[in-house]
Amino acid sequence: MEAAVSKGAFAALIGVSPGRVSQYLAEGKIAPASLQGSGRSAKIIVERAKADLRLTLDISQRLGNGIETRLDADDPEADAGTAAPQDAAPAREGRAPQPTGVEYEIKQQKLEQLRRANRNAAIADAEASGTLVETEASRAGMMRVATGMMLVFEGGLTDLANAVAAEFKVPQRDVLHLMRREFRKIRTAAAKQAAAEGAAMPETVETVLEADEISTVN
Structure with missing residues (x-):
């Protein structure tokens, strides 16, 4: 039965x-x-x-x-409620039998595909949210921002010189010359400081991505 x-x-x-x-x-x-x-x-x-x-x-x-x-x-558990034969070899303690065969290999490959899809989805989500960025692209973007700010400041020296010259009744040319000389000193010092801080920073920062985990096939 x-x-x-x-x-x-x-x-x-x-x-x-x-x-x-x-x-x-x-x-x-x-x-x-x-x-x-x-x-x-x-x-x-x-x-x-x-x-x-x-x-x-x-x-x-x-x-x-x-x-x-x-x-x-x-499956040895197919007949529920029935005891194993007395002469059956005992299972090795602490280790489950490992399945083999073509079907098992197909399952393992399918499982790896699902895991890879989950990892790729987690990476895409992190990139979309800004958590994960390319190092070179980020560095280039910061350089453009810094260079743009320096150009804005340097371009404004002429207007500052005009204002100072008018206020203190001194030649605008002399004021502009002084400001540009002092600005170059500030720019050089800032560049050295930025280079030192950049050298101390790691190339990458570890980020933990949350991905749906799938149990391993035994």
């Missing part, structure tokens, strides 16, 4: 929540023929239900739902 278990027990067998099993039933992913009884007391015929899910769930859904390799027909 085929083993039949409750919805909760079947959920534990395949590694999903009881609510997910109810969703499979409602969506027809587990066929009515895989049920024993009806209503709340209905039980799920294990191997039939697993066969249904192998047909109705694609790999990405199985990865996302955490079913992993528990839909295999030769």
Whole structure:
């Protein structure tokens, strides 16, 4: 007789929540023929239900739902409630058996694709919000800002010289000459200070990006 278990027990067998099993039933992913009884007391015929899910769930859904390799027909937990044979070899403590085969490789590749998509999405979000910027582009932008400010200040020296000359009744040419000489000293000192501060700064700043994590397939 085929083993039949409750919805909760079947959920534990395949590694999903009881609510997910109810969703499979409602969506027809587990066929009515895989049920024993009806209503709340209905039980799920294990191997039939697993066969249904192998047909109705694609790999990405199985990865996302955490079913992993528990839909295999030769799953040692398929016969719920039955004890293992006395002469069965005990499982190695602390280590779960590693699945192999083509299907497992496909699952691993699909999982890596999903992780890469999540990482790329996190990077795109960080770039859009300004959290992540290209170092060279940022440096070039700051240089343009600094150079523009210096040109504005230097270009305003003529107007300042005119104002000082008119106020103190001195030749405008002499005032402008003095201001330009002193401004060059200030500009040189500021450039040295900026260079020293820039040399002390790291090339990059570590940024932690939040990305949706996907469980590893065992």
